[in-house]
Amino acid sequence: MPVARPESSDSRIIAHVDMDCFYVQVEQRKQPHLRGQPTAVVQYNSWKGGGLIAVSYEARKDGVKRSMRGDEAKKVCPQIQLVQVPVARGKADLSIYRNAGSEVVSILARKGRCERASIDEVYLDLTDAAETMLKETPLESLESINEEVLKSHNGNDDKELVREWLQRRDADHRDKLLACGAFIVAELRLQVLRETEFTCSAGIAHNKMLAKLASGMNKPAQQTIVPFASVKGLLEPLPIKKMKQLGGKLGSSLQIDLGVNTVGDLLQFSQEKLQDFYGVNTGTWLWNVARGISGEEVEGRLLPKSHGSGKTFPGPRALKTLAAVEKWLKELCEELSERLQSDLEKNKRVAHTLTLHANAYKSTDTDSYKKFPSKSCPLRYGGGKIQEDAVNLFQAGLREYLGAYIGSQCGGWGITGLSVSASKIVPIPSGTCSITRYFQCRDQFHSSSELSDEKFIPEDDLLSPSRSESHPAPHQTEQQTECGGEEAPVTYDITSFDQYENACKDEASSDITREVSHLLSGAESCSTPKQNERQLRLPGKESKMKYPSDGIRSYGQKRKATKEKGTSSILRFLQSNSCSTSKQDNVSALQETKPLSSGISSFIF
Numbered sequence: 001m002p003v004a005r006p007e008s009s010d011s012r013i014i015a016h017v018d019m020d021c022f023y024v025q026v027e028q029r030k031q032p033h034l035r036g037q038p039t040a041v042v043q044y045n046s047w048k049g050g051g052l053i054a055v056s057y058e059a060r061k062d063g064v065k066r067s068m069r070g071d072e073a074k075k076v077c078p079q080i081q082l083v084q085v086p087v088a089r090g091k092a093d094l095s096i097y098r099n100a101g102s103e104v105v106s107i108l109a110r111k112g113r114c115e116r117a118s119i120d121e122v123y124l125d126l127t128d129a130a131e132t133m134l135k136e137t138p139l140e141s142l143e144s145i146n147e148e149v150l151k152s153h154n155g156n157d158d159k160e161l162v163r164e165w166l167q168r169r170d171a172d173h174r175d176k177l178l179a180c181g182a183f184i185v186a187e188l189r190l191q192v193l194r195e196t197e198f199t200c201s202a203g204i205a206h207n208k209m210l211a212k213l214a215s216g217m218n219k220p221a222q223q224t225i226v227p228f229a230s231v232k233g234l235l236e237p238l239p240i241k242k243m244k245q246l247g248g249k250l251g252s253s254l255q256i257d258l259g260v261n262t263v264g265d266l267l268q269f270s271q272e273k274l275q276d277f278y279g280v281n282t283g284t285w286l287w288n289v290a291r292g293i294s295g296e297e298v299e300g301r302l303l304p305k306s307h308g309s310g311k312t313f314p315g316p317r318a319l320k321t322l323a324a325v326e327k328w329l330k331e332l333c334e335e336l337s338e339r340l341q342s343d344l345e346k347n348k349r350v351a352h353t354l355t356l357h358a359n360a361y362k363s364t365d366t367d368s369y370k371k372f373p374s375k376s377c378p379l380r381y382g383g384g385k386i387q388e389d390a391v392n393l394f395q396a397g398l399r400e401y402l403g404a405y406i407g408s409q410c411g412g413w414g415i416t417g418l419s420v421s422a423s424k425i426v427p428i429p430s431g432t433c434s435i436t437r438y439f440q441c442r443d444q445f446h447s448s449s450e451l452s453d454e455k456f457i458p459e460d461d462l463l464s465p466s467r468s469e470s471h472p473a474p475h476q477t478e479q480q481t482e483c484g485g486e487e488a489p490v491t492y493d494i495t496s497f498d499q500y501e502n503a504c505k506d507e508a509s510s511d512i513t514r515e516v517s518h519l520l521s522g523a524e525s526c527s528t529p530k531q532n533e534r535q536l537r538l539p540g541k542e543s544k545m546k547y548p549s550d551g552i553r554s555y556g557q558k559r560k561a562t563k564e565k566g567t568s569s570i571l572r573f574l575q576s577n578s579c580s581t582s583k584q585d586n587v588s589a590l591q592e593t594k595p596l597s598s599g600i601s602s603f604i605f
């Protein structure tokens with residue numbers, strides 16, 4: 001659900017940095033002869049030359065678009081170079097892109113609080129750096145300005161006008177800070193180029209929402225500034241459904257029920273009117289959006305919020321037997337397990353929730369609107385265990401999806417997309433002396449309170465707000481696993497799990513990773529009788545929440561129902577967690593977790 005946060009200060013300097021045609025640049029660095037050539041990266045599936053997932057700016061000039069397949073791109077631009085995404089386990093392997101994104105993040109993080117928003121996007125809070133620069137370097141007296149800074153746009157594309165704006169003596173404090181932000185971001189973009197060979201573009205504004213809107217306005221290798229005076233002009237013409245969190249039901253409701261098609265249309269409604277329609281929080285949030293007001297903070301987070309592995313099986317490649325699904329789940333779970341292990345070793349982080357998503361159809365479908373329900377359970381480490389749990393989650397989802405339609409073994413269904421993801425990732429508490437004890441403690445906790453069939457909660461119930469976001473592509477969503485190519489999109493609501501850490505705190509710190517290999521090899525026993533029982537008790541027992549499917553009422557009711565459910569889970573958790581002491585003390589500065597209330601609905605017990 002959108003959260004209305006008051007603007008903490010309208011003098012913040014926030015940048016949104018977005019890499020240019022990212023996968024193409026990564027491939028061009030690997031194969032320098034591709035530089036300057038029209039190039040595109042294509043999916044693993046080579047049908048009709050493969051779907052394009054990244055297109056170089058040279059190819060875009062020739063009319064190549066991401067919606068094309070390789071064969072069509074070759075017709076439009078015969079000299080195009082098509083590079084296939086790397087492949088592992090029979091699917092796209094995105095690690096090369098992920099690692100390249102990490103290189104960039106580590107450079108950008110030098111200047112201010114940095115939030116990794118997706119595989120190739122970062123938010124930066126540059127307020128302190130800009131304030132310092134303003135004190136130390138009066139911009140109006142600078143004799144020469146670096147060419148990179150002049151690649152700024154603020155509604156003007158003329159470099160001289162931009163120079164004048166940056167050095168205006170009569171500018172107010174906010175504009176002077178923005179000008180400093182432009183200098184800092186230009187320098188950061190140069191550093192990224194020098195150290196990684198990648199170009200990027202950026203938006204510089206007083207909040208995240210405006211910075212993100214601006215970063216894509218002038219690409220590649222340029223930057224766009226949003227002075228306070230330009231906000232209205234920037235927002236007014238934007239289609240309402242293009243705004244973050246308005247691509248789904250809320251945006252549709254605005255269009256259908258209030259006739260709002262652009263952000264400008266929203267301006268005619270008073271805050272009270274919007275609150276009447278959508279409730280106080282959402283109404284206030286909408287009123288703020290229309291005016292470019294957003295208090296959302298840049299989270300200090302350099303690592304992904306979640307890990308996922310998925311694959312699509314379009315058309316005739318749909319999976320039609322449990323054996324076929326199990327085979328693919330094995331591949332996906334092994335990949336996920338490797339990434340979890342690497343995260344544990346490198347970053348000392350553990351994930352707590354495993355989620356399975358699938359896209360499915362029934363051959364004689366009478367209710368095609370019905371989605372395969374996403375399912376979650378506590379995550380157990382080790383490829384075999386993740387696989388076992390994922391298969392159970394799949395079976396539970398399939399039973400619910402098919403309902404009375406037909407037995408799951410009898411066919412009549414197909415799976416066109418499958419993904420597993422690990423979320424609720426937190427650092428291992430600094431006082432943990434033994435990783436084995438940490439996991440034992442955690443698994444005891446899981447086994448005593450979580451692993452029953454009622455605990456499988458449809459992901460729709462947990463995550464409906466992020467589902468309705470209006471991001472142009474799944475991978476770009478802030479609350480998403482990094483996906484791409486043929487990987488299926490997944491969304492998350494990340495919640496504080498520091499209770500776990502407190503429950504499992506141990507005396508002294510020692511080398512955690514030395515026990516990791518043993519632990520992840522599956523040698524330890526953390527499976528419990530309850531986990532085995534779970535499979536037997538699955539059919540038909542999932543708790544379901546039903547919502548009316550239309551209009552504003554349904555939107556409001558869904559929010560209420562979700563909140564209530566989450567709240568009761570939290571209370572149950574707090575009551576049952578006798579080991580839990582205080583909150584927050586084990587969460588590192590770089591891994592800020594959201595307040596308990598913000599993700600309340602996604603606790604699964």
Ligand code: TTP
Nearest residue numbers: 019020021022023024053054055120473484485
């Ligand atoms: P984007 O940032 O959307 O696009 P881009 O970096 O290729 O180009 P631009 O300069 O316009 O920002 O996506 C980042 C990478 O994510 C992209 O290079 C490839 C991958 N991706 C997919 O795998 N599937 C998709 O549908 C999209 C949109 C992107």
